[in-house]
Amino acid sequence: xxxxxxxxxxxxxxxxxxxxxxxxxxxxxxxxxxxxxxxxxxxxxxxxxxxxxxxxxxxxxxxxxxxxxxxxxxxxxxxxxxxxxxxxxxxxxxxxxxxxxxxxxxxxxxxxxxxxxxxxxxxxxxxxxxxxxxxxxxxxxxxxxxxxxxxxxxxxxxxxxxxxxxxxxxxxxxxxxxxxxxxxxxxxxxxxxxxxxxx
Numbered sequence: 001x002x003x004x005x006x007x008x009x010x011x012x013x014x015x016x017x018x019x020x021x022x023x024x025x026x027x028x029x030x031x032x033x034x035x036x037x038x039x040x041x042x043x044x045x046x047x048x049x050x051x052x053x054x055x056x057x058x059x060x061x062x063x064x065x066x067x068x069x070x071x072x073x074x075x076x077x078x079x080x081x082x083x084x085x086x087x088x089x090x091x092x093x094x095x096x097x098x099x100x101x102x103x104x105x106x107x108x109x110x111x112x113x114x115x116x117x118x119x120x121x122x123x124x125x126x127x128x129x130x131x132x133x134x135x136x137x138x139x140x141x142x143x144x145x146x147x148x149x150x151x152x153x154x155x156x157x158x159x160x161x162x163x164x165x166x167x168x169x170x171x172x173x174x175x176x177x178x179x180x181x182x183x184x185x186x187x188x189x190x191x192x193x194x195x196x197x198x199x
Contacts, residue, residue, distance in 0.1 A: 057173040062102040064178045069097045074155040075184035081148040087138045120165040130154035
């Protein structure tokens with residue numbers, strides 16, 4: 001009786017053997033696809049992390065250089081403002097902070113960066129460009145002259161507001177701590193000039 005049951009089960013299994021093989025093959029294909037998809041996602045995530053780190057490292061280096069340059073110019077402008085010395089075209093030409101290069105080239109890739117960096121990076125470059133424009137305006141034009149705050153306010157903002165971002169970038173890319181920027185008397189000059197304007 002037991003052998004009859006076994007024989008019937010064996011006969012049914014032989015009838016379904018092709019279907020079982022197809023089902024097993026299908027399940028193996030699905031399993032392989034899922035494992036492969038997970039590996040592809042992991043590799044893609046790693047590629048994006050590496051690209052993000054590379055972009056951060058490049059922008060970090062440029063920001064460190066640009067903020068140092070703008071802080072040097074801020075000290076010079078503040079010194080001239082304290083001595084009530086006019087700024088001439090030659091001074092402005094010699095001390096104009098350089099045009100950002102890497103940001104212009106990488107601007108279309110900013111979106112791959114973590115969101116907490118994007119706004120701060122764009123804010124730094126906006127303040128930096130405003131400072132460059134403000135410095136151009138300090139040269140007398142047709143008898144018009146602007147106050148030193150036209151340059152100093154955005155320069156101070158560019159230097160000070162980029163500080164926390166730079167510290168996070170250093171940790172992210174493994175860079176050494178960039179030196180703090182010395183603004184000299186720039187903040188005092190801004191306070192002094194703003195008090196004069198309020199009178």
